[in-house]
Amino acid sequence: MAQLEALKKLASSLSGEEDIVTLSIPSIGLTISHWKSYDISNDFMDATSQFSLEVADDNLQELAGKVQNGQKIALFVNGAIQATGYVDQIQFSYSPAGTTMRIQGRDALSPAADSSIDPKYIAQAGNTIGSIIKQLFAPYGFTNIQVDDSLNLKKMTKSIRSFTTDDNSNVIERLLEVKLNAKFKPHHGEGIYEYVQRLGKRYGFHVWCSADGTTLYAGRPNYSSEPVGTLNHLLSKDNNNNVLNGSMSIDWSTQPSAIIAEGHGAGGTFRKQSSKVLLVNELLSDQSTVVPAIENLKSSYKEAYIIPRRDNIVRPKIVQPITSNFAKTVFLYDSMSYDKEQLKNYVINKMAEYQSRFFTMTYTVNRHSYNKLVWANNTLVNVNDELFQFKGLMWVKARRFIKDRSGGTKTELKLILPNTLQIAADTRSNV
Numbered sequence: 001m002a003q004l005e006a007l008k009k010l011a012s013s014l015s016g017e018e019d020i021v022t023l024s025i026p027s028i029g030l031t032i033s034h035w036k037s038y039d040i041s042n043d044f045m046d047a048t049s050q051f052s053l054e055v056a057d058d059n060l061q062e063l064a065g066k067v068q069n070g071q072k073i074a075l076f077v078n079g080a081i082q083a084t085g086y087v088d089q090i091q092f093s094y095s096p097a098g099t100t101m102r103i104q105g106r107d108a109l110s111p112a113a114d115s116s117i118d119p120k121y122i123a124q125a126g127n128t129i130g131s132i133i134k135q136l137f138a139p140y141g142f143t144n145i146q147v148d149d150s151l152n153l154k155k156m157t158k159s160i161r162s163f164t165t166d167d168n169s170n171v172i173e174r175l176l177e178v179k180l181n182a183k184f185k186p187h188h189g190e191g192i193y194e195y196v197q198r199l200g201k202r203y204g205f206h207v208w209c210s211a212d213g214t215t216l217y218a219g220r221p222n223y224s225s226e227p228v229g230t231l232n233h234l235l236s237k238d239n240n241n242n243v244l245n246g247s248m249s250i251d252w253s254t255q256p257s258a259i260i261a262e263g264h265g266a267g268g269t270f271r272k273q274s275s276k277v278l279l280v281n282e283l284l285s286d287q288s289t290v291v292p293a294i295e296n297l298k299s300s301y302k303e304a305y306i307i308p309r310r311d312n313i314v315r316p317k318i319v320q321p322i323t324s325n326f327a328k329t330v331f332l333y334d335s336m337s338y339d340k341e342q343l344k345n346y347v348i349n350k351m352a353e354y355q356s357r358f359f360t361m362t363y364t365v366n367r368h369s370y371n372k373l374v375w376a377n378n379t380l381v382n383v384n385d386e387l388f389q390f391k392g393l394m395w396v397k398a399r400r401f402i403k404d405r406s407g408g409t410k411t412e413l414k415l416i417l418p419n420t421l422q423i424a425a426d427t428r429s430n431v
Contacts, residue, residue, distance in 0.1 A: 019368045019409040021401070022076040023053060023103065025087075028066055036100065037405050040075065040082065043398040043414070044208065044221065044377045045421070047113040047193050048106040049083050051075055055101040064092070067103060074212070077401060080158040080374045083107045084213030108213030112140045113193040123184040129203055130176035132184075133218055136192050142209065142216035147172040149217050149378065150225070152210045156376045158369075163225040163379075172205055172219055182264075182338050201349045202334075202342040204424025222378055223312075223418040227393060229370030230382040231363050231413070242370075244410065246363045248388045250319055254357040257281055257327035258294055260304060261347045263337040270331070276304035277343045279351055282313040283358050283420070284322040293327035305340055307347065312419040316359055318389045345424045355420040361385075361394060363413050368401050375399050375411050380418065393418055 021040070022033045034056045042049035055063060067090055075083045085107035093100050106113075123132045134145055150163035186195050196207055205218040232240050263275040270276070278301060280294055287309055298306065315321070332350060337343040361383065368374055380393050394415035402410045 019401075019403075020076075020078055021053070021368075021403070022079075024074040024076070025067065025071050026074070027071055030063075030066060032063070035403060038401065038403045040077075040401040041398070042083070042107075042377055042400075045206070045397070048085070048110045050104075050106050051083065051085075052102060052104045055103065057098045057100070060099055060101050063101060067101075072213075073105060077368050077374050078158065078372075081155055081211045082374075082401075083211055085110060107209060108141065109193060109207075109209045109216075112137055112142075113191060115140075115192050117186045117190055117192045117195045119186060119188070121186060123180055123199075125180050125182050127180050128177050129180070129199070129205075129218075132180075132199065133176075133196055133207075133216065136196060137216050141213070144215045145176070146215050146217055147176070147205075147219040148222075149208075149210065149215075149219060150222070152212075152215070152217075153222075153225075153376055153379060156211050157228055157373045157379065159228070159373055161226075163222065175203060175205065176218065178203065184336065198336070200423070201346055202337055204345040204349075206423050220423045221395065221421050223380065223395060225380060227380040227382045228373045229375065230384065231365070233385040233387055235386045242365055244364045244366060246361065246385065246388070248385075248390070249360045251357055251360075252284075252322070255281055255284060255328070255354055256330040256351075257284055257291065257322075258297060259330045259332060259347050259351055260297065260301060261332040261334060261337075261343060261350070263333075263339070263343040264335055270301075272303055274303075275337075275340060275343060276301055277307060277340065277347045278304040279307040279347050280309070281351065281355065282309055283315050283319075283355055286321050289321050289323070291322075291327055292325055293329075297327065297329060305344070307344060310419070310422070313355065313422075314417070314419075316390060316392070316417070319359065348422055348424060352420065352422045355422075356397070356416045358420065359417050361388070361390075361415040363415070365411050365413070367409055368411050375413060381413070381415065383415070395421070397421065 020033055021035060021038055022031060024031050036054040036056050038053040040051045069087050071087045073085060073087060085105050087103060087105045089104040091102040130145055153163045184199060200206055206220060208217050231243055233243050233246055234241055258280045260276060260278045262270055285291060334346045337346050377396050377399050379396050381396060383394050384391050395418045396413055397416045398414035400412040
């Protein structure tokens with residue numbers, strides 16, 4: 001029986017049906033690819049991707065003492081680089097079921113995410129955004145700062161085509177040359193990554209690193225490229241279903257009807273002469289829908305700049321607009337937004353935190369790829385789910401590769417509506 005299972009596994013590997021996850025430790029010339037289990041997860045908005053891999057018994061004696069904390073590693077799925085990082089923790093255990101060794105770690109951004117910024121450091125007025133990012137991250141090996149990760153996605157997915165460059169890339173290239181118009185001080189105990197992310201909320205960028213650990217990206221989500229795969233859940237008997245399970249959530253509790261924010265110097269008193277920005281949540285109402293409470297808010301704050309309705313924020317057809325007469329309004333104050341553009345970016349970033357939680361889907365599929373393309377964050381997928389009455393594009397916010405002790409490999413995908421995770425003012429909005 002054991003021999004038959006071994007032959008099945010070999011045949012599966014030769015046919016390309018078996019997922020192969022490889023951990024490489026270049027400093028000692030070691031490569032591991034036989035695992036009892038693993039969990040490799042990454043959320044686009046998290047500081048780091050994480051991995052936890054359990055070594056098979058046969059390899060334990062060989063590996064003990066060779067794998068050490070702090071070693072630099074490279075993680076591959078089916079030959080495609082997924083992360084470069086460091087070993088954080090090594091665990092040994094034994095029981096009647098066997099002896100195990102677990103290797104845990106995070107990607108190359110983890111040292112910067114763990115480190116607090118020097119309280120004496122202050123980004124001075126006149127410093128460029130790009131120079132600040134490079135200065136803070138250079139000690140951790142990041143001297144190459146880019147805004148577009150299309151080539152990185154090509155490597156991660158094993159796509160033969162390059163991903164489309166995002167429309168905002170040229171805007172962000174110029175943004176990195178923008179000079180601060182005031183000092184930007186760190187908060188007490190603030191991490192380096194946290195500090196730069198706080199800067200990004202005012203200037204319109206998000207920070208993540210390349211899979212090979214050599215490049216730092218100060219960019220925005222890409223909603224322009226061709227989808228890397230399709231998720232089918234059809235109700236007919238003759239179908240092409242490829243999902244093991246799925247869920248859909250529509251959450252109104254997380255959604256403000258509108259955000260109105262005040263910038264630097266006003267102290268949160270919302271005086272008439274202060275700088276203000278107002279954004280109405282496009283997911284809750286149609287352009288033709290009139291909500292009296294929102295109209296009253298606009299009348300009460302006529303001095304506020306109203307961010308135009310963003311046509312790329314599209315509510316799914318299954319969700320009807322909210323028709324209530326009241327409005328759930330969120331009032332914010334940001335002492336670090338020194339002009340209208342920074343305040344717009346701040347408000348849009350805050351709205352993105354809400355809107356990205358409004359309509360979400362989670363699917364589990366067999367294997368780690370679709371038509372040989374490895375699943376990856378910051379990519380689009382086609383979803384055709386007859387039970388959920390949804391057919392269209394969704395964006396991969398989080399991806400998790402799993403192998404359990406029974407040997408099966410699965411991928412969990414957490415999806416959100418495209419464009420809802422918007423980092424900054426959309427240059428394509430109607431004015």
